[in-house]
Amino acid sequence: MSSEFPYFLSPNTIGPVEIRNRAVISAHHTCFVECRTEDMYSHGKLGKRYADYVEARAKGGIGLFILGQYISHPTGLYEVALTDCPGYDETALPGMKMAVEACHKHGAKAFVQFAHAGFMNAGGRDGTQVWSASELSPPPGGIVSAAMAKEMDEDDIADLIEHYRMCARNAKAAGADGVEIHAAHGYLLEQFITPLYNKRTDEYGGSLENRMRLPMQVLAAVREEIGRDKALGIRLSVEEYAQGGVTIQESQEIAKMLEAQGVIDYINVSQGLIPNFVPIVVPCLTFPHAAFASNAGAIKEAVTKLKVIATGRIIDPVEAEQILADGHADFCIMTRAHLAEPEIVKKTTEGRIDEIRGCVGCGNGCTASIGGGIGCTQNPAAGNEGEMDTIIPAAKKKKVMVIGGGLAGLEAAWIAQARGHDVTVYEKSGELGGQALLAPQLPGKR
Numbered sequence: 001m002s003s004e005f006p007y008f009l010s011p012n013t014i015g016p017v018e019i020r021n022r023a024v025i026s027a028h029h030t031c032f033v034e035c036r037t038e039d040m041y042s043h044g045k046l047g048k049r050y051a052d053y054v055e056a057r058a059k060g061g062i063g064l065f066i067l068g069q070y071i072s073h074p075t076g077l078y079e080v081a082l083t084d085c086p087g088y089d090e091t092a093l094p095g096m097k098m099a100v101e102a103c104h105k106h107g108a109k110a111f112v113q114f115a116h117a118g119f120m121n122a123g124g125r126d127g128t129q130v131w132s133a134s135e136l137s138p139p140p141g142g143i144v145s146a147a148m149a150k151e152m153d154e155d156d157i158a159d160l161i162e163h164y165r166m167c168a169r170n171a172k173a174a175g176a177d178g179v180e181i182h183a184a185h186g187y188l189l190e191q192f193i194t195p196l197y198n199k200r201t202d203e204y205g206g207s208l209e210n211r212m213r214l215p216m217q218v219l220a221a222v223r224e225e226i227g228r229d230k231a232l233g234i235r236l237s238v239e240e241y242a243q244g245g246v247t248i249q250e251s252q253e254i255a256k257m258l259e260a261q262g263v264i265d266y267i268n269v270s271q272g273l274i275p276n277f278v279p280i281v282v283p284c285l286t287f288p289h290a291a292f293a294s295n296a297g298a299i300k301e302a303v304t305k306l307k308v309i310a311t312g313r314i315i316d317p318v319e320a321e322q323i324l325a326d327g328h329a330d331f332c333i334m335t336r337a338h339l340a341e342p343e344i345v346k347k348t349t350e351g352r353i354d355e356i357r358g359c360v361g362c363g364n365g366c367t368a369s370i371g372g373g374i375g376c377t378q379n380p381a382a383g384n385e386g387e388m389d390t391i392i393p394a395a396k397k398k399k400v401m402v403i404g405g406g407l408a409g410l411e412a413a414w415i416a417q418a419r420g421h422d423v424t425v426y427e428k429s430g431e432l433g434g435q436a437l438l439a440p441q442l443p444g445k446r
């Protein structure tokens, strides 16, 4: 282990699960869903393409991959193309198993995230009315169109909890090491937690205890299904950055309540509501790196046993090490960083951190591609691992002259060299990078 990274590279546990290092890939829509029909909005499954994507990062040394999201109830299915993989449905199982096995094969652990977006999806394509805590329509500006929601009644609540149980059974059957319940980013369970959206007057509305009732019931049901030999956690937006919304102080109370419930093993600390998907939920390039680490620190101060995961534009092992050393968190999410560079941990372990391809936070390949299959402007192989991961040695070695040291020229050059050719790049300006050298001169694009 590198002595420069005593925290980042050391193992730690979440509940009963030992994780080989502190690097986590959080759940993220890849939009790699294989649809059941030719209609790319038809709900399908995450299959081989997703498993290949996961495997490249497990092989690169990630400690924990939180798979998904998988949808927890039919009323939570989106109208976003290539996105829906129902987690309660047994057709999800073979693909889920494939992704879990892709992690285990290389020593990574796999949790599965289950989510319901509540009124953050249109739900109208097949006439299904979406659910929420209250009869409201969400503020405009989200990644998905808004729909007027039905206030969930007692039967709806019981049905939702039953579906989370079905999801948990699937995760267990797939061999996952843990389950995460998505209650962040303005999703359904957060619609119950936040006073912004929860206007109920029954036992699910009003006091914090009442607003936390449904998330805690869901967690209890999931724990019953998965038993004590799997990990269980919740993802929260601990600071909504919205007037009248959940603040970090209230979230410290929530963390204490969850710890006292004795059901979960960790809190995955996130921030923001979906209408602020970019920049706050997925902080874009104008944000300082690790901008939200102190939120994780505040949650860590509030709990004694629960593990805490920090998130938000943590892009290299030096930043992660600092967060861990400062005691802000036990694990660090580095999701887009791993889209750009699947081998962060491997390269760190081998003392090659200067070879880590950095995430620039542009969002052009990932967030902007929700609904079409994500990629990465820094890494053309992201999402195409099955086809592009293997460098095939050239049958006949040649001298190769690449004219022009811009992005395309450099990409062609390194691949030709990796295939065994003898490559020389010719660039008239004296500087490599081409048009990419212009981009960092703009404000916020350092």
Ligand SMILES: Cc1cc2nc3c(=O)[nH]c(=O)nc-3n(C[C@H](O)[C@H](O)[C@H](O)COP(=O)(O)O)c2cc1C
Pocket (backbone or CB within 6 Å): 026, 027, 028, 029, 030, 068, 069, 113, 182, 184, 235, 270, 281, 282, 283, 311, 312, 313, 314, 333, 334, 335, 336, 337, 366, 367, 370, 374
């Ligand atoms: C394309 C994309 C899809 C995402 N989908 C989800 C999701 O399904 N569930 C979730 O909890 N977070 C989701 N997120 C947020 C990420 O899990 C993570 O919190 C965010 O990218 C910030 O971490 P990073 O700076 O390490 O990328 C998504 C992010 C991206 C870029």
